[in-house]
Amino acid sequence: MLTSPTTVMCYLPLEIITAVLSRLPVKSLVRFQSVSKGWHTLINGQDFIKLHLHRSFKSNTDRTLIAQEQNAGIPFDFFSVSFHEDNRFGKHLEIYQPLHCSNTSTDILSCCNGLVCIYNQWGQVIAIWNPLIRKYRKLPREPIEKPLAFGYDSHTDDYKALRVVRFLNMGEERSLKLSYCWKKIEDQWPNKEWSIRSDSVFSNGALHWLVAVNGQSPENIVAFYLATEKFRVITTPLKAPTSCLTCLEVLEGQLCFIVIVDEMYNDVWLMKEYGEESSWTWIYKIEQGVVGSTFEYCKPLMCSKNNGKKIVMEECHMYRTYLIWYDIEKKTRKRVKIRKLPALFQTATCIGSLLLLDGDNVIDPTQKNNR
């Protein structure tokens, strides 16, 4: 039941209230849940959460980089950096992550829709975490290798983690977490000779991996559709020489294929229309010299708002991680200046999302509130 707007100030109908609230950052919404029972119900409703997420993507609300410090100083091995509407970055904030334990660090496995899937090897625990609203949910514990992929199925409105289990001479079996249980996928892995050669990425309702026969460089991507639980093969824009490394990323929702050539340059393609192999578009090359004298990989994270001609990247150079702006037209690079960034880190890109609002609270035992 929703509060009826009857008083002097408020003669705005519920649909307008909903439209206004959907434009707010998550912090405001978490606070405004306590305005009334009506608002609480509204903000927690699946329809509102979806509407808000849709709006967040459209306007890039609350875009935040979540980074995990490598060789971390415990307890704060994670931090967040907000990315404002005007293409500027906010302060570096230490955040407490739910799988914190004192002797091993927790890795970011993947992220989608504002949720980050993290894994702690020591406890063999996997959790899905919404760092911006400090909520999480642990997945059922299974003493098998870490899951490889995580994504969102909009048809069933469910989050699914997928792991690939290999049995000798038996091809591969796949399991899926759906409503707290693992289940075997019926569909067959497209080619028994293909093994996974990249981290998984989530885009357009499917999980993706670069795959190749041993000893060869990948020329195919296997996609797994979470709604239909079917596999599909997508070819890469080119077959890179075997001496090159290849990577798969997602940039602004689009699949992104990267070839790393002998520590000399990265060549980057985007799949402009999902599933259309003819739509692979070369977008930029980033060369040695523009970045440090030697470099391996610049992971694209986000495009500048509006024209997208500048890209924020994570650059690894001499055991240090830097965030940089790369202008793909002028081919210039500028380091993002954020104080107190750790030396080495890996990042995930989050967006304002209320998913997991009903999850468990991440309680920071040091009671140190950063916001």
Next chain:
Amino acid sequence: MSNTSENPNPSSSSAKITLKTSDNELFEVEEAVAMKFCTVKQYFEDEKDNDVAARGSSTVIPLPNVHSAVLARLISYCKKLPQSNAVADNHEEEETKKKERKQYGTPGDLVDLISAANYLDFKEGLEFFNQALADHIQNKSVEYVRKFFGIKGDFEPHEEEKYREEYAWAFEGVDED
């Protein structure tokens, strides 16, 4: 009394439409502007079908739910429309946009503008003013929001207290009311 809206281009030969507000003011506006209001457009087209408009350009469209002060603001917003919807490219532009969203009066005026835009089915205006209202309440306290929207807090005091403890971080850094 006639309230001809300021036309920056008097030589423009485009057709005019007269709108009559709740306080009986008449606004003569360019057809292109009036057609942004879907409610007016619908009315205008129905009139056309009824062959009333054909008898002369003197059709007056009544807007019994819109006050003249509000309509004047909506019309002035309409005229700026193309620039307003462009996305900001840098910090300065974003600031300009925020200022622009603030210049349409007090938060209370915003509620009037939103109601009118909603009644007139003026989509761009509604989006713009909704965003302006969201900008306004974003950093406000729960108490401010209750007062602003005229909502009575219906949680038990201990429930509310518990909530504030659980989400203490979300209650930090809130603007003074």
